[in-house]
Every structure is written in C-alpha cells, then in structure tokens.
Amino acid sequence: MGWSSWNSLGEGVSYDVIRTEADGLAALNTHITSGARYEYVNIDEGWWRSGQRDESGNFIVDTTQWPGGMRAIARYIHDKGLKAGIYIDAGPQGCGKRPDGTHFVGSDFAHYDHDFLQFAQWGFDFVKVDFCGGLSKNYDPETTYRAIAQAIRRAHSQTGRLMTFSLCDGGMIPTSKLFPDYGEGPWVWGAGVGTMWRTTRDITPDFGSVTYNLAGNYHPDGQHTGYYNDPDMMVAAMGMSAVHDQAHVSLWAIAGAPMILGNDLAKRLAADTARLLTNPEVLAIDQDALGLQGLLVAQSGSQQIWAKLLAGTGQRAVVLFNNSTTDAQMVVTWDALGLVPSSQASVRDVWTRKDLGRFTASYTAPDVPAGGVTMLTVSGTETAPVAWEPGPLTGTATYSRCPACQSGRKITHLGTASFRGSVSTARGGFVEIGYINDGVQTAYAQLAMNGKRPTTLAFPPTGGDDGRLGAVTVYVPYEPGSNTLALSNADPSIPAPDIGYVVTVGGPVPLASAISTAH
Numbered sequence: 001m002g003w004s005s006w007n008s009l010g011e012g013v014s015y016d017v018i019r020t021e022a023d024g025l026a027a028l029n030t031h032i033t034s035g036a037r038y039e040y041v042n043i044d045e046g047w048w049r050s051g052q053r054d055e056s057g058n059f060i061v062d063t064t065q066w067p068g069g070m071r072a073i074a075r076y077i078h079d080k081g082l083k084a085g086i087y088i089d090a091g092p093q094g095c096g097k098r099p100d101g102t103h104f105v106g107s108d109f110a111h112y113d114h115d116f117l118q119f120a121q122w123g124f125d126f127v128k129v130d131f132c133g134g135l136s137k138n139y140d141p142e143t144t145y146r147a148i149a150q151a152i153r154r155a156h157s158q159t160g161r162l163m164t165f166s167l168c169d170g171g172m173i174p175t176s177k178l179f180p181d182y183g184e185g186p187w188v189w190g191a192g193v194g195t196m197w198r199t200t201r202d203i204t205p206d207f208g209s210v211t212y213n214l215a216g217n218y219h220p221d222g223q224h225t226g227y228y229n230d231p232d233m234m235v236a237a238m239g240m241s242a243v244h245d246q247a248h249v250s251l252w253a254i255a256g257a258p259m260i261l262g263n264d265l266a267k268r269l270a271a272d273t274a275r276l277l278t279n280p281e282v283l284a285i286d287q288d289a290l291g292l293q294g295l296l297v298a299q300s301g302s303q304q305i306w307a308k309l310l311a312g313t314g315q316r317a318v319v320l321f322n323n324s325t326t327d328a329q330m331v332v333t334w335d336a337l338g339l340v341p342s343s344q345a346s347v348r349d350v351w352t353r354k355d356l357g358r359f360t361a362s363y364t365a366p367d368v369p370a371g372g373v374t375m376l377t378v379s380g381t382e383t384a385p386v387a388w389e390p391g392p393l394t395g396t397a398t399y400s401r402c403p404a405c406q407s408g409r410k411i412t413h414l415g416t417a418s419f420r421g422s423v424s425t426a427r428g429g430f431v432e433i434g435y436i437n438d439g440v441q442t443a444y445a446q447l448a449m450n451g452k453r454p455t456t457l458a459f460p461p462t463g464g465d466d467g468r469l470g471a472v473t474v475y476v477p478y479e480p481g482s483n484t485l486a487l488s489n490a491d492p493s494i495p496a497p498d499i500g501y502v503v504t505v506g507g508p509v510p511l512a513s514a515i516s517t518a519h
C-alpha cells in the first residue's frame, strides 16, 4: 500500500512536491483506526531530468529539483515513518519525453549493478522498472527483469537494503520464439523475480479503464505468497463518481492488488474521500495474509460476483459488482464461495460496517447501485480438506521423521516431490501446502501442475526449532480428473522448504470460462 507520483503529478516531481505528498499520506494514515496502513511514497518518472551521468557513471541529479540529492528525500520520507520508492527504465530510454521532445533516460544492462546499488545506497526501499527503453531495444522482458533482480540482490548484500521490485512492462507477451517467455506474460514467470508486475496498459481516471485493467489483471495462478498481479496505480478520488470510486477500491481490494494511490494528497481531502481510502475492513481484505487474488465466481450480463479466500477458517470476501445502468438485486450462494452449500453463514457489509445477520445457503443484496458494488465478508462452514497422495520422489528428495506431521514424516532435500490429487468437476481451486522452514530466511520451491511451466512459491520461516508446520495456500489450475502437482527446489544454492503435506481446501469456485490460464 502506498502512493505514487505519476497519476496526478506526471513528471512534475521535486523535493518540495514529494515532501508535501508524503505529509499527505502520513495524514491519511491517521484516519486508519486499525490494521494495514499506506507505506510507500513512490517517485515515478521525471526525477532524473538531466539524463546525464558523470565520468564514473553516477546519475547527475539536479540539486535545484532535489536539494540534498535523492538521499535527502528518501530520508524525509523515512522520518515520516514511510518507505521511499524510485523509478527507472530497463533500457536506455524512458517512456516520457522532455518539453524539447527528447526521451528521459533509463538504465541498461551495463548500468544495472551500478544503478540499483545507488538506489539502495540513497535509501530507497522500492523500485519500479519500466520497459519503454527495453522495448525500443527489443529486449526480452523475462531475461531483462531477471538480470535486474540479480542486481537488486547484489545491492541487498552490499547495503543490507532489499528493495521491493515492481516490474512494469504492461503485461507484454513476447511474440519472438527466441525469448524464453514467448507467448507468456509476467504473471507466468514474475513470481520469484519481482514482488509485483503490471499486467495491462496504463490506467486513466475513467471507469472503462478501471474495468479494462481489472479484466486484464485476472491471473489467479500467478499471485501467491508475496507475489502480486498489478492492475496499476489507483485513480480513486481523481474525478470519477463516488459510486465508481467505491467500486474501483473494492475491486482492487478483492483482487489483492497493490493499493498504490494516485490522487494528489497535497490537496485537502474531503471527509468522504478519506473514508473511501481508509476503511480498515476493506484494506484488511486487500492485505489479507494469504495474499491471493479474488476469483470471478458468477457473471450475468454486466453483473459479476468476485470472491476471495481469506486467512482463517470459513472466511471469504465478496464483491457484488453491478456494472449496469440500473440498481439491482444480486444473490451470492455459499456453493460459489466453496462453503458447505446448505449451511448457515454470517454476513457483514464492510462499507457500512454492519453485521447483516446469519443466512442459509445464500445472501441476497437488495440494492446494488448501478455502476457500483456491495462488498461483504462471509463467515461460514468449510468443506473438509482432501489430501493429495505423495507420489515418487526424485533427485535428492527423501522422507524423514516429522513428529509434528500427521503422517509422521516429511519430505526433505528437494529434489522433486510429486503429489497426485483427483477432483470431480472443478477447474482450478486452492491447495494448502504444509511445510517446515526452520531457517531464518524465506525458502523457495517451484510448483508445476501437470508438467506445465512452474511458478515460484515463497515459504517464510516457520520459526522455532520444534519442527512446527506452516502453510502456504495457492490457487492451482487443476483439471477435472487426475492431476499431478510437483514441488521442486528452485535453485540448489537457496534453501527449499521441507514438505509435510498437500491438501485441497475449500475456496471460491472460479467460472471456468473467465480464466485465461497462465501456465
């Protein structure tokens, strides 16, 4: 969660302007009564106006624009208790142009190590890397962003500062067969490279653009455990109607998308704008610990129902989205949410912050406004988890004793561990992976479904030396019938988790036709 300069300031960034916006973000945070707060103040294109480097390759920064250099603005932002972000292009030219028609300047392979070390040394915590210059050079997105990820890792080991890496190639799908990511967007390979990746074109402050980016951002099997599809910075409070603004915030939250505001926080915010941007229940849905993307579970004409699996037993978030021109009644069933269909569940309206009561099998929202939403949490009864059967282990993988595991054993030293599971009709759903990571660093593994291209999963430390299990929940694109899920070590030089079990868990049931499968 944070704010970025681009949507309201364009290239008009400077120490004074960013300072005022950071003050605005800190003030906005005071309205949040509990839970997640806005953190990042991100400076987008326009900070490096000279485009010049000195003879050592260092950026020549205009000290009229940035008195005290970039270090000073990063320090100001930190002093507000916030984190600082910066921006560069992956190739030699930026996207934007100066008034004289020449392009801003970017980084490039020869500069990556130097530039990302410099950003870390200046104190930045986040870096967005655009691809206009990459495109102009016909660079391959995956190869390029992997090289930058390496530079960011090296900068981390040299400075102790690990920058959050935001990829911005607009969801480019290379058409050259020479590229490893031929035919695939960053949602396929982005996990493990960066923290977030843009999936679509630039957003503009109109509702058609909001719904276009929402649709293009729908890649639920790319998003998990700290890796996020990014439908772009937000355009709330930038001129759309109040109903559309509320729908926009709700749809970004149900998508579990980065909530990077774009409105001008130097202006005094109206009370209803502050309420829109600081509802703790909506922010908690966005920032839910499982980090999953909400699924489209029902669609009829211009009405859609989105649902997100939340941490905790039987917890779901729901957005009833009525993108038609008349107010409408909309019904969500427990079946679509993956709860026991005929059970009772408690329903709460998160915008009005009122409990609506307990309902059996479904809830009917009486009046979803035209162009708007009703946003709910539903707390109901889970279906029983179904175990996946461990199959052959290959490579170094072996079983070892595990007192904390139900089966009494775990798989260590990946290798590859395969699991077989059967599903009746569903296409895609959620699995929980029970694991142990008794190290102090995040461990990684690759998950491949049915032999397709794998995605990277992150396994945070499980803590303690008592061998306790943690769990990571992932959306996987399984098929009706028999499926194979393989977990492999990502790279022998980085730790992999020990695996205790894999089970199918209940969760929203996706509309099959809506998923453009990522793998």
Ligand code: GLA
Residues within 6 Å of the ligand: 006, 044, 045, 095, 096, 130, 168, 170, 201, 202
């Ligand atoms: C591209 C990006 C935007 C913004 C501009 C800056 O268009 O997609 O988010 O960073 O460049 O020029």
